Amino acid sequence: MSGFDFSTSIAQTSLPNPILTASGCAANGKELSAFFPLDQIGAVVTKSVMSQPRSGRATPRMAETPSGMLNAIGLQGPGIDAFLKEDLAWLVEHGARTIVSIAGESVDEFAALARKVRGAHGVSAIEVNISCPNVENRGLVFACDRNSAREVIEAVKRSVGNTIPIIAKLSPDVTDIVSIAEEVVAAGADGLAMINTLLGMVINTETMRPHLANKTGGLSGPAIRPVAVRAIYQVHRALPQVPIVGMGGVLTGNDAFELVLAGACAISVGTATFHDPSAPIRIKQELESLLVARGFSRFSDAVGYAHRSDQ
Amino acid sequence: MSGFDFSTSIAQTSLPNPILTASGCAANGKELSAFFPLDQIGAVVTKSVMSQPRSGRATPRMAETPSGMLNAIGLQGPGIDAFLKEDLAWLVEHGARTIVSIAGESVDEFAALARKVRGAHGVSAIEVNISCPNVENRGLVFACDRNSAREVIEAVKRSVGNTIPIIAKLSPDVTDIVSIAEEVVAAGADGLAMINTLLGMVINTETMRPHLANKTGGLSGPAIRPVAVRAIYQVHRALPQVPIVGMGGVLTGNDAFELVLAGACAISVGTATFHDPSAPIRIKQELESLLVARGFSRFSDAVGYAHRSDQ
Amino acid sequence: MAHSASINPDVTQSECEVISKRKVGAYHHLTLAAPAIAEHAKPGNFLAISIGDMKSSMLLRRSFAIYQTVPRGPFGGTVEIIVAPHGPGSTWITQRAPHEKLDVVGPLGNAFKIPKDPVRALLVGGGYGSAPLFALAETLRQKNSRVEMAIGAATADRIFAPVEGKRSVHSLMIATEDGSSGAKGRVTDLFDNSLSAIDIVYACGPMGMLRALTEIGARAGVLVQCAVEESMACGVGLCMTCVLPVQDKDGVIKMLRSCIEGPIFDGSAVQWDAIGTIPPGTYGAHR
Amino acid sequence: MAHSASINPDVTQSECEVISKRKVGAYHHLTLAAPAIAEHAKPGNFLAISIGDMKSSMLLRRSFAIYQTVPRGPFGGTVEIIVAPHGPGSTWITQRAPHEKLDVVGPLGNAFKIPKDPVRALLVGGGYGSAPLFALAETLRQKNSRVEMAIGAATADRIFAPVEGKRSVHSLMIATEDGSSGAKGRVTDLFDNSLSAIDIVYACGPMGMLRALTEIGARAGVLVQCAVEESMACGVGLCMTCVLPVQDKDGVIKMLRSCIEGPIFDGSAVQWDAIGTIPPGTYGAHR
């Protein structure tokens, strides 16, 4: 496989290979490093971090579903200051390229988080998780509303300028994901991450109540892969120049290849890591073999290849 | 189990039990009657029928996905006249209660279809499949737009008055399904059917192109059940008086029970019938046993039971 | 559906025990205890097997042509199928051990049409497509027909031609693409693009083979009955996924379900060129 | 996570052959060839097993306490677990046959803390919760501690107390709710709500039992180490689903991961009443 060029780039950031972790599915890296060296994958995407420490939600926080799972963690985390000081520092020290995911409850919180990340050393990109409720707008999820989504990205862009690429993470729970994508790109997003989880619910038929303490949760895993492929395909078609970090149900190299063909230039592996903690590194190897077997000499040639014209 | 009251009603239509087929997953009944007598289930919901005969879309029309499938049939069917004359007549003759699903490409087509169904004998309700592209509005799916959805239901209501209940079938591919539900109920829908399939895509990694001839298709099966439960729960909470025909990934009586607890007063069994052609009758039995085991003496007491207050 | 064929009237759904499993070249030969199916199946019928248990992520049944049936016997009626491990579903089936049970629906689909009078028949199988042809050969021979068989595959291990089966045919020709068994080349090359002294052709195999045989049959004025293999979600006529464009007796092209209006079609009625499209003029074509 | 415990440094992921499976009352006793785990596991550690193959609809691993390990032997190191068939995942595991392989991650979690000096220890197991206590008993005995054990369950077939295991303890008390074995009642009734002549309690079982023991221990001024069982999506510290409210040494309540900061906690630090909530004052509680 020597000679195969597996590198990819998200705006000005280049990565040796396109396999990333998914935010919230790799904690902040340390735990995963027991299974493979983190510098072997493209980058670690950290758990979405907020301004303050967060306890997250009450348990039960998860339910297994057919080929997937629901989660409602509620962004448990140490807060940005402890994160930068301890977790990011650990990642940098261990040679992991790091994409920091930030989450806020207001436009100002996002802006403040971005400013702090900008000042930190060793950050490859910022992923802006706009699938959080906007407390200033009836708890409506930022990513489900064009205006809120735009305001967040504009504010983050103002905070970081062109120092670090900004990746806006989109929710599939919208009528028209392309219009949200266009809005956040116009607002300054350098790339898009998609898809976040779908809103779902499981009712426990013993207690006859919603199983999660939070009632609803986010659906992830192979079950949602067809939705991810569709969303990536639609957005890549509309915005072929915009880098897309694809995710949603990737369990094998073949699954990753599907998202790449649809238009993703990097792949985040999420729920699969719970099934198999070596999943990111295994998927990296499987994807490379597949691409070589299909005759690609460069990863980048495969990105969006399913869109090629018929002749 | 004698003494258990399994009956349910959708507006003025009452059914001996709440298990229905799902539109498009039981053809028009005849084929399924090889596996159980159709009069044993609540009703047969027929394949959405249009004004004219339809060839449907090119093949491949389906792909298996993790715990689900994609389909893009394109509403292949005989057209309303042949349907009423042959298929409906056959169902009536065989004692099957029938809910006729109609689909149109314009508001007028829906109205015309409804008029014809109103004139027919032996129809328990009309299910209005508004998950079709509106040719008069840039091919936007009716169910994804409040105005289009309302116009269709108003037109159908004008056509049938209060002679037959009208059930509006909703798409989950919207930012806010509750607002669409409120809109169609205000427009005259007597009940709601939910959920239709989610828009998805599979890319064939051999041909490196979308697998379906139509590129995108509808995702169904257990994979989507958490989305169905969530949507039914949200809508039942907002509109507790409105009958909901629940569907989406029901494979067992326990799954059906989940949808009932969320608020469905009838359950359509779709993709499961491909897995097991006896699924509707099996699920009916399993659901009845479960309800009895939980101490319910009437099915209707279980509808929406997950919403009960904590004390 | 208006004008639709009916489902096989003898269809049943049952849990069938795997009686035996044997490797035959690249294939697996499975014998299932399925008395109801064994009693009613006709040559050309198929069955549909579900994959895994209720917790399997693979929801759709896989279809297999019936190779042969033994209506009565120590296991009270058995059905045999020949399975090529291909993707995860068929591979799962080939991993079943004796005594395990499979959920089987069958017999499904229409059957090969058998002429009332003795004929000279050519039976052509591609790969595991030869499987349903041996029972057909037997039926034809009982009607005093003369049965020639030709089987083609990529390699010798993909030629399914069991000794028992060979007894039912008067002659057997084999072609492999790599020449590892019989003639080197395609099975259609065996008749030199012409059919002499043949009244009817029966064919089962890949679409390309069926299409080529239909053309050869048309040139020779010989009827070709083709067993097609379309991707099926249900196998029992419910879903409309398995359609292909077929001309009806009035010359109208319709999208017919291969699980219930087929899998056996008159080759000349199938619009081979148009598979994967809705050919212009198809009944109900929109726009 | 800031201030987080580290994953078990000896963790490995490997395909482990099932060496044997044996029914023990209501449970299944599985022996797995897992040399790396056998070498490093400490009493209280657990392992996580994936369910089915890549085509399974069940994505999440199931966790099982390690019953015992045999570091060297004919199979080069084995690990044993006791599985109660409950839902579809654990039932699938109990259906595995010898020679099949399981994908196992372990050893996971922290271990029971062993006092340096000899102590008088009471080990309390509820149902299959007794499984990890026998290896603990053995370790304690090697330190010249006195080990009493009490096991409770609903019925006799749910009392896991193998003869080999009993050898490691000085006394064994049994309680069943239906009285089918030992005393009738709960295991906690056995000490009459008081602990005499006990320095430390180790407990593994349902949350209710752990909570009751913690209260009894508090009254007696005796430390209770509890192995909790929270629903886990990953088992390795990645997902934050398995948390429960635990007070740290500074008195701050934090939502700690039971897979990596546990499963063994000091019972008096766990906020038993508040499980399933975020108790007021929890670090980072919002609103």
Ligand SMILES: Cc1cc2nc3c(=O)[nH]c(=O)nc-3n(C[C@H](O)[C@H](O)[C@H](O)COP(=O)(O)OP(=O)(O)OC[C@H]3O[C@@H](n4cnc5c(N)ncnc54)[C@H](O)[C@@H]3O)c2cc1C
């Ligand atoms: C009428 C009929 C008769 C058949 N007879 C035989 C037989 O006797 N022996 C045999 O080995 N196979 C036979 N097949 C094909 C067999 O059903 C497929 O090999 C099998 O479905 C492949 O499934 P898989 O799970 O291995 O592959 P996957 O790739 O996992 O299948 C995914 C989906 O695609 C469909 N699919 C994939 N390949 C085919 C194919 N070639 N034809 C139809 N659907 C396909 C599957 O049914 C499934 O829904 C027959 C198919 C049909 C329709």
Ligand SMILES: Cc1cc2nc3c(=O)[nH]c(=O)nc-3n(C[C@H](O)[C@H](O)[C@H](O)COP(=O)(O)OP(=O)(O)OC[C@H]3O[C@@H](n4cnc5c(N)ncnc54)[C@H](O)[C@@H]3O)c2cc1C
């Ligand atoms: C640290 C730890 C040690 C355990 N040790 C043992 C053991 O030695 N023997 C044994 O039989 N079981 C043990 N369990 C419980 C075992 O993991 C569950 O019985 C099993 O997960 C139930 O899964 P299921 O597939 O049968 O049930 P399902 O109902 O299908 O499970 C669905 C989901 O809920 C979770 N879940 C269900 N019940 C439990 C439970 N009681 N505890 C935690 N999660 C649950 C499952 O892990 C799965 O994610 C342990 C659990 C933990 C966390």
Ligand SMILES: Cc1cc2nc3c(=O)[nH]c(=O)nc-3n(C[C@H](O)[C@H](O)[C@H](O)COP(=O)(O)O)c2cc1C
């Ligand atoms: C347990 C869990 C926690 C998650 N936490 C976050 C998060 O903090 N921020 C975020 O942007 N996405 C979060 N996600 C979403 C994932 O990053 C990913 O978008 C989604 O799970 C789809 O990918 P998958 O199917 O590979 O898991 C979380 C997902 C899971 C399962």
Ligand SMILES: Cc1cc2nc3c(=O)[nH]c(=O)nc-3n(C[C@H](O)[C@H](O)[C@H](O)COP(=O)(O)O)c2cc1C
């Ligand atoms: C093959 C197929 C065809 C369908 N055709 C229709 C249709 O004609 N009209 C309609 O309203 N829904 C149609 N549906 C959607 C189903 O009625 C149902 O809403 C959906 O599949 C979710 O339920 P399930 O998961 O039980 O299948 C179809 C679904 C499938 C799988």
Ligand code: FES
């Ligand atoms: S496979 Fe469903 S109709 Fe033929």
Ligand code: FES
């Ligand atoms: S189970 Fe995932 S963090 Fe504990």
